[in-house]
Amino acid sequence: MIISSDTPTRLTLIHRPVALLAALMAAAGLLVFLAGYNVHLGNSGRALLILLLILALLGPCLWFGMERVQVSFDATAGTCTIDIRRLTGSTVETLPLADIAKAMVQTHKGQSDSNDAHRVALVLGENRTENRRPLTTGYSTGPGAARAVDRINDWLKAQRGSARA
Incomplete structure (x- = not known):
């Protein structure tokens, strides 16, 4: 996932597997x-x-290959919108920011010497398997998922810090 917009009130990430x-x-x-x-x-x-x-x-x-995911965290509205477009149609899911505990990296272990693959997931409430909401269907190699998770968690932390002040 790449960060397409990053402001104090809005964070938008996009997943378009162009190379795939x-x-x-x-x-x-x-x-x-x-x-x-x-x-x-x-x-x-x-x-x-x-x-x-x-x-x-x-x-x-x-x-x-044709999946396109846009995730928008909006502090003003207090929501996280997940917009998924595939060949079979589109879905839009809106979650309250207050329900999102954090973002995490989900890892799929490769066979023996192959690279592990990763994807971004949101933890909704307690950090249990059933509370994890992956943002993409597939996994990809490289540091992109870890960078996205770090940025989402930093942004959420900043929002929660500003809400207390």
Whole structure:
């Protein structure tokens, strides 16, 4: 997630997996090329298998690749709005800022030597599994989730400090 707006009264983060979408499009293009090449060579069975593979992978790839999430913390309204847009439609969820205890990093362990993947989640109330609200469907590698969590927690802390003063 990247921070698109950061003011004392509003913090907005956006998740658009552009690199993932580009990689998925490149892989699909390569598979289409391989299918066409196999047709050219007369290997229609192999070409059909490659096209079936494309169809099987296309749905989940587009689901994750086309997801757009915008999270806006608004101190003036006292709300956190989570706007999710996918191929299947849009959803908007509004949470009271007072219900958000903190943000945290959720980690998916990679197999053996592979990198771990992370995503941002909000803790609503007590820090128990059922109270964690992930902001994205997928996980990604790199420090982006940790940076977003740090900024959200700092912003929430500043809001709670100014509310007491």
